[in-house]
Amino acid sequence: MTEPSSVAAPPASTTPAAPPKASFWEDLIDIFFSPASVFRRNENKSVWPPLLFVSIAIGVIFFFTFNQLEPIFDAEFQRGMAKAAAQQPQLTPEAMAKMKGISESVTRYGLSVIMFFSVLVIGVVSWVIGKVVGSAQSFHAALVVAAWSYMPRVLGAILGGVQGLLMDPASLTGQLAISLSPARFFAADQPNPLMYQFLGRLDLITIWVTILLSVGLYVTGKVSKGRAAIFGVIIWLIGALPVLRTAYMSM
Numbered sequence: 001m002t003e004p005s006s007v008a009a010p011p012a013s014t015t016p017a018a019p020p021k022a023s024f025w026e027d028l029i030d031i032f033f034s035p036a037s038v039f040r041r042n043e044n045k046s047v048w049p050p051l052l053f054v055s056i057a058i059g060v061i062f063f064f065t066f067n068q069l070e071p072i073f074d075a076e077f078q079r080g081m082a083k084a085a086a087q088q089p090q091l092t093p094e095a096m097a098k099m100k101g102i103s104e105s106v107t108r109y110g111l112s113v114i115m116f117f118s119v120l121v122i123g124v125v126s127w128v129i130g131k132v133v134g135s136a137q138s139f140h141a142a143l144v145v146a147a148w149s150y151m152p153r154v155l156g157a158i159l160g161g162v163q164g165l166l167m168d169p170a171s172l173t174g175q176l177a178i179s180l181s182p183a184r185f186f187a188a189d190q191p192n193p194l195m196y197q198f199l200g201r202l203d204l205i206t207i208w209v210t211i212l213l214s215v216g217l218y219v220t221g222k223v224s225k226g227r228a229a230i231f232g233v234i235i236w237l238i239g240a241l242p243v244l245r246t247a248y249m250s251m
Helices: 024-033 035-042 048-087 093-109 111-132 139-149 151-166 193-200 204-220 225-249
Strands: none
Touching (some): 024 151, 035 139, 048 139, 048 151, 093 111, 111 139, 111 225, 139 151, 151 204
16 A cells, blocks of 8 residues: 555635734824724724723813913804804893803813713714615724724824914914814805805814724725725715704804
8 A cells, every 4th residue: 555645735724814913002103004904903902992092182182272272262152152142132241251161161171071972972873874884893893993083183183282372363263273174264254154164074184084984994894995985975974964054054
């Protein structure tokens, strides 16, 4: 009896290779340069590190840059109170001053809480819209993607503070005056608020976040690039609805 001349190789494993490990700080850098790899590595990890980092970082940055950006909030408040006074003549200056104090306190000290729940809402909305385009993304993965996708907002908060420090306070007439959008070149009280707010939605940070959400859906939801792009357009439009509605009602 002769020995076989060769031995068949065992079948290759069909188990997908685990994504390479990386620290949180490595992921924090990679989300700006290689977001798909960050989503792959963190799809099944805890949402808390990126969620808390985004919320706390933006809150801390905003707290320390509030004084530089205060002209913006004063201008926004004055416009809001002028409209409120026209609709409710019984509003007294004392009541307005009290409202301003509450508004400033919430804005200055409560932004971390606001950001925390904003990311959660984005995660829920992304998960629902993802199902519309055929996503297999889990609810947990949607929250993880939302948290990591909000990292450009941290960069936006830093850039906003720097602009508040360097720009002439007289030019800080509204929130969009420091946005990275075409709206920064227009007056906040210009006669077409609907177009003004639409231009504000073309902010580079907003578009960046939208793209990251789409990449995250592509990676964790196992959809085609075309469906991920459709998802991104829908998410961008949904985000525009509240400000566009407010602008329309003020016309």
